[in-house]
Amino acid sequence: MSQKEHARNKSYTGIVVILSIVVNALVVVLFFLPEYGGETGFDITILPLLNAVFNSFTFVFLLAALWFILRKNIKLHRRFIFAAFTTTGLFLVSYVSYHYLAESTSYGGEGPLRYIYYFILITHIILAAAIVPLALLSLFRGLSMQVEKHRKIARWTMPIWLYVSLTGVLVYILISPYY
Numbered sequence: 001m002s003q004k005e006h007a008r009n010k011s012y013t014g015i016v017v018i019l020s021i022v023v024n025a026l027v028v029v030l031f032f033l034p035e036y037g038g039e040t041g042f043d044i045t046i047l048p049l050l051n052a053v054f055n056s057f058t059f060v061f062l063l064a065a066l067w068f069i070l071r072k073n074i075k076l077h078r079r080f081i082f083a084a085f086t087t088t089g090l091f092l093v094s095y096v097s098y099h100y101l102a103e104s105t106s107y108g109g110e111g112p113l114r115y116i117y118y119f120i121l122i123t124h125i126i127l128a129a130a131i132v133p134l135a136l137l138s139l140f141r142g143l144s145m146q147v148e149k150h151r152k153i154a155r156w157t158m159p160i161w162l163y164v165s166l167t168g169v170l171v172y173i174l175i176s177p178y179y
Contacts, residue, residue, distance in 0.1 A: 012140035012144065015136070015140070016133055016136040016137055016140065017133070019132070019136055020132045020133040020136065023092065023132050024129050024132060026096060027095075027096070027099075027129075030096065030099040030100060031099075031104075033100065044097075044098060044101050044102055045102075045179055047094050047095075047097060047098035047101075047102075048098060048105075048172055048175075048176065048179060049172070049176075050094045051091055051094050051095050051098070051168065051172060052168065052169045052172035052173070054087045054088070054090050054091035054094060055087075055091060055165045055166075055168035055169045055172075056165075056169050057083075057087040058084045058087045058088050058091065058161075058165040059162060059165040059166050059169070061080045061081075061083040061084040061087060062080070062081075062084050062158065062161055062162050062165065063162070064076075064080040064083075065077050065080035065081045065084060065158075066158055068080060078142070081139065081142070084161070085135070085139065088135075088165075091168075105175055105178050105179055106178065107121075107174070107175050107178060108177070108178040109174070109178075113174070116174075117171070117174045117175070120167050120170050120171060120174070121167075121171055123163075123167065124163075124164060124167040124168060124171055127160050127163060127164050127167075128164045128168075130160065131157070131160050131161050131164050134153060134156060134157040134160060134161070135157055135161055137153050137157075138150060138153050138154045138157040141153060142154070
């Protein structure tokens with residue numbers, strides 16, 4: 001590795017580590033905070049639907065990004081990746097806001113669907129935590145034109161991120177009757 005590549009890696013590795021820790025810690029802290037319960041001036045029950053909409057857009061943008069990179073259209077691939085990061089960021093703001101303002105909703109279903117729901121939820125949570133550093137590393141490696149390193153990590157990042165965004169929508173669909 002050249003000295004220039006080493007400096008470039010160092011410059012974004014710290015950002016990836018810090019953002020990954022901050023984002024994941026913020027989500028974990030939400031589970032230990034007491035419910036806010038204050039007046040917000042709007043119906044916060046719209047936020048879970050908004051989360052599902054943002055996840056849906058992220059899924060579509062990621063599919064488009066994959067489509068364009070397979071056709072060697074880097075310009076459109078990059079634009080759809082930025083769009084996916086944007087909707088994921090909006091999802092994070094909405095998610096954190098909702099979980100700060102409202103208590104957690106319990107799943108009320110029974111039978112086999114209950115096991116399916118919890119399987120989807122648990123895998124979604126674990127992979128959502130993992131996707132933060134993977135997506136950020138993929139992004140920075142792509143932006144710094146480290147094509148081979150980008151490809152190596154993006155082969156893991158893309159399917160995991162697609163799974164996380166799709167299962168986010170499924171979790172909403174399955175739990176929405178209990179809000």
